[in-house]
Amino acid sequence: MDERMSVLSNLIRTSVGRKLVMAATGLMLFGFVVVHMLGNLQTFMGREALNGYAALLQKNAAVLWSFRLGLALVLAVHVTTGIVLAWENRAARPERYEGPNTAYGSSLPARTMVMSGVMVGAFVVYHVLHFTVKVPGLNFTGVDFAGLRHGLAGQPDVYGMVLCGFRSWPVSAAYVVAMGFLALHASHGLAAAAQSLGLKQRSWSPGLDHATRVVALVLLLGYISIPLAVLGGMGDSRGVAAAQSAGGEEAAP
Numbered sequence: 220m221d222e223r224m225s226v227l228s229n230l231i232r233t234s235v236g237r238k239l240v241m242a243a244t245g246l247m248l249f250g251f252v253v254v255h256m257l258g259n260l261q262t263f264m265g266r267e268a269l270n271g272y273a274a275l276l277q278k279n280a281a282v283l284w285s286f287r288l289g290l291a292l293v294l295a296v297h298v299t300t301g302i303v304l305a306w307e308n309r310a311a312r313p314e315r316y317e318g319p320n321t322a323y324g325s326s327l328p329a330r331t332m333v334m335s336g337v338m339v340g341a342f343v344v345y346h347v348l349h350f351t352v353k354v355p356g357l358n359f360t361g362v363d364f365a366g367l368r369h370g371l372a373g374q375p376d377v378y379g380m381v382l383c384g385f386r387s388w389p390v391s392a393a394y395v396v397a398m399g400f401l402a403l404h405a406s407h408g409l410a411a412a413a414q415s416l417g418l419k420q421r422s423w424s425p426g427l428d429h430a431t432r433v434v435a436l437v438l439l440l441g442y443i444s445i446p447l448a449v450l451g452g453m454g455d456s457r458g459v460a461a462a463q464s465a466g467g468e469e470a471a472p
């Protein structure tokens with residue numbers, strides 16, 4: 220462990236190392252975002268499917284908390300290294316302004332990496348308070364999500380929470396906008412990671428850039444499909460109404 224930490228701290232001291240750390244942590248976060256999207260898409264399979272999946276994830280507290288701490292650590296390293304890199308790029312700009320060899324290129328999405336990163340970061344803070352901590356005042360529905368239960372064992376009704384949460388159109392709209400920033404960030408982050416890892420050889424570089432844009436679009440469509448489907452009337456409206464009026468009683472199956 221100590222040896223690994225010193226490898227990491229040595230790596231972070233060089234500019235190339237910082238880009239590698241950025242690429243590695245970015246790819247880990249991307250992996251989480253893909254798996255999370257696939258998990259969330261089970262909303263379309265109904266209450267049993269989504270709640271069953273959520274219960275599985277929550278089953279072992281030690282595993283859950285190790286995962287959460289690991290994710291928080293990866294995010295913290297990604298954000299701090301990103302701040303240092305952005306600062307370095309800015310400082311170097313008078314000498315090497317624009318040109319294809321700058322850290323992330325010079326297109327509009329490339330230049331908005333810091334801004335899109337900040338927006339995604341702000342979204343994650345809101346999202347965790349909204350759906351994980353379940354702060355009642357932040358969901359704008361008047362329902363206490365912590366009280367939504369399902370089944371005889373009274374397990375958390377994650378499905379009811381998602382349906383109820385996205386019935387609020389300002390909340391859904393904020394999610395859709397945030398997913399736009401996520402797609403922007405991921406599209407360029409993936410291209411930059413490929414470059415840092417030496418994968419962008421001239422011959423397949425355009426193909427790789429194209430592929431990152433397609434992947435970002437799939438992420439965007441996959442995520443926004445949920446709030447948009449809920450706003451469009453998806454799901455068990457009787458269940459949502461029951462959950463809303465009961466504010467804690469078991470929702471209809």
Ligand code: HEM
Nearest residue numbers: 252255259273287346347350351377381401442443445446
């Ligand atoms: C429509 C989009 C999304 C939906 C419906 C959604 C749904 C959820 C739900 C229901 C939870 C709570 C799970 C539970 O308490 O059992 C959750 C947690 C979380 N989500 Fe999302 N999510 C979405 C987008 C995202 C995105 C884009 C990110 C990252 C950029 C993200 C990151 C997280 C994190 C970090 C947690 C906390 C995980 C934990 O409890 O340890 N989510 N999400």
